[in-house]
Amino acid sequence: xxxxxxxxxxxxxxxxxxxxxxxxxxxxxxxxxxxxxxxxxxxxxxxxxxxxxxxxxxxxxxxxxxxxxxxxxxxxxxxxxxxxxxxxxxxxxxxxxxxxxxxxxxxxxxxxxxxxxxxxxxxxxxxxxxxxxxxxxxxxxxxxxxxxxxxxxxxxxxxxxxxxxxxxxxxxxxxxxxxxxxxxxxxxxxxxxxxxxxxxxxxxxxxxxxxxxxxxx
Numbered sequence: 442x443x444x445x446x447x448x449x450x451x452x453x454x455x456x457x458x459x460x461x462x463x464x465x466x467x468x469x470x471x472x473x474x475x476x477x478x479x480x481x482x483x484x485x486x487x488x489x490x491x492x493x494x495x496x497x498x499x500x501x502x503x504x505x506x507x508x509x510x511x512x513x514x515x516x517x518x519x520x521x522x523x524x525x526x527x528x529x530x531x532x533x534x535x536x537x538x539x540x541x542x543x544x545x546x547x548x549x550x551x552x553x554x555x556x557x558x559x560x561x562x563x564x565x566x567x568x569x570x571x572x573x574x575x576x577x578x579x580x581x582x583x584x585x586x587x588x589x590x591x592x593x594x595x596x597x598x599x600x601x602x603x604x605x606x607x608x609x610x611x612x613x614x615x616x617x618x619x620x621x622x623x624x625x626x627x628x629x630x631x632x633x634x635x636x637x638x639x640x641x642x643x644x645x646x647x648x649x650x651x652x653x654x655x656x657x658x
Contacts, residue, residue, distance in 0.1 A: 444495060445540070451504065453530045456511075460504025460531075462541075463495050470545040470571065470653040471500035471535065472645075475528055475554030486631065486638055490549065490576070493642035499649060500544060504531060506554065521582050524557035529564060536569075545571040547653040548592075549645060555596075556582035559616075563589035567618070572652035574645045577605060577630050580612035587615035593652040594620045597641055599628030621648075 445464045450457050464471075472494055474487050484503075491501040506524050511517045528548075535541045548570060550558035555578025562570040563586040573594040580587065580596060594616055596609045606624060613622045623644055628637040 449502075449504075451531055451534050453527060456508055458504055458506070458508075458527065458531065460502055462500070462502050463491070464500040464540055465495055465498050467498070468500040468544055469498045470547060470649065471502060471541055472547045472549050472649060472653070473502045473528070473531065473535070474504070475506060475524070475548060475550040475557050476503075476552070484551070486576075487549070487551065489638055490642045490645055493639075493646060494649065497646050497650070499547075499653070500541065502531070502535065506557070519553060521553060521556050521560065524553065525560040525564070528557045528561045532561065532565065532569065545653050547572040547574070547649050549574045549576070550578050551576045553579055553582060555580050559583035559590050559594070560586050562592045562594075563587070567591040567593075572649055574648050575609075576641050576645075577602060577632065579605070579608060580616070581608040583612070584615075587612055588617040590616050591618045593648070594618050595644065595648045596620070596622040597644055598622070598624050599630055599632055599637070600624050600626040601628060602630040605630060 443466045449460050449462050476484050506527050548558035555575035560583050570592045573592050575596045598606050598609045625640050632638045
């Protein structure tokens with residue numbers, strides 16, 4: 442299966458965000474990755490999940506939510522409203538591009554990026570965002586917007602990540618969409634244990650196959 446891979450630049454106001462767009466032939470849909478604080482589009486964990494999704498026929502977009510200078514500022518890293526705005530602008534860009542405009546869009550968020558995906562989905566609605574998966578995320582940071590999320594949402598948390606489990610369970614009860622929470626036994630916050638990230642990828646594939654799949658004519 443042939444895959445188009447290219448570096449992209451997305452102008453947003455006075456800055457430009459960079460990313461890596463991969464589009465398999467007859468893509469089932471596109472998954473936009475929103476990384477956590479202190480991370481980037483080069484995250485080995487997100488790249489692993491992205492490759493797994495590409496092998497399954499999904500297009501992916503890995504991009505930096507912040508510029509290098511912005512990422513050096515602790516306050517900017519945790520500015521959820523800013524991250525959400527950037528994610529919405531990137532989503533709008535995808536809808537206007539010939540290669541991606543007809544594809545259903547899903548979000549895959551990690552850490553603070555998960556809050557941005559939920560906020561963006563609440564703003565854009567499930568007609569734009571077909572499905573969401575969160576890995577070790579902080580959905581609690583989306584707080585008041587959680588009841589407005591209508592996109593099918595899966596929260597994945599490591600079984601050893603006790604504090605984040607509690608935060609996810611509280612957020613889970615507030616999400617207004619079809620939803621599922623999966624606690625992966627023996628996994629820490631970063632899912633670094635053998636086989637655990639593979640479990641995350643498989644869960645994401647199952648969820649996006651069910652709720653993101655774009656019917657290609």
